[in-house]
């Protein structure tokens with residue numbers, strides 16, 4: 001499979017991390033979104049929404065949306081539970097990640113460290129991103145109390161979806177100092193023997 005991606009995007013890190021945990025090989029094709037490479041006619045033919053990651057399957061079909069890729073790659077593995085309620089809870093946290101977490105924590109990081117020449121219109125949105133991002137972190141902190149992972153006390157794709165940008169939250173000027181449950185969970189994920197970092201290309 002081939003992953004059209006940007007190395008320092010958390011969304012692109014999600015399928016790289018899961019593939020590595022599963023021992024699956026992904027060919028990486030870098031797409032520079034800052035140069036508009038995700039909006040060329042050639043790229044839009046792969047993903048009409050013009051975004052990375054985009055996964056090209058072995059049969060040439062394309063799949064968009066990082067959390068859909070996690071679902072696809074996790075089928076038949078321990079990262080996607082057997083129990084119907086546990087499956088729904090994994091989806092619950094993945095939808096939470098896309099609606100209540102990523103739009104604030106990832107976006108603050110993007111404009112802070114990836115495109116720091118942030119226009120004033122974006123600069124003025126940091127207070128809102130911080131308020132809503134901290135609200136998401138509060139939910140995670142409470143949920144993780146007494147738990148090792150988000151669902152059923154096993155490592156699932158819900159953890160990968162939420163790990164991707166939470167472990168880089170400080171890049172968006174979020175302070176994780178008062179979130180001990182989150183910090184312990186981040187350390188647990190990173191301690192997996194097959195873990196790779198966002199910077200790692202050796203997959």
Ligand SMILES: N[C@@H](CCC(=O)N[C@@H](CS)C(=O)NCC(=O)O)C(=O)O
Nearest residue numbers: 009011033038050051052053065066
């Ligand atoms: N919901 C999507 C978000 C994808 C996304 O926003 N990708 C960004 C990089 S993190 C991108 O490719 N932006 C390029 C553009 O908007 O042209 C996912 O989870 O895959």
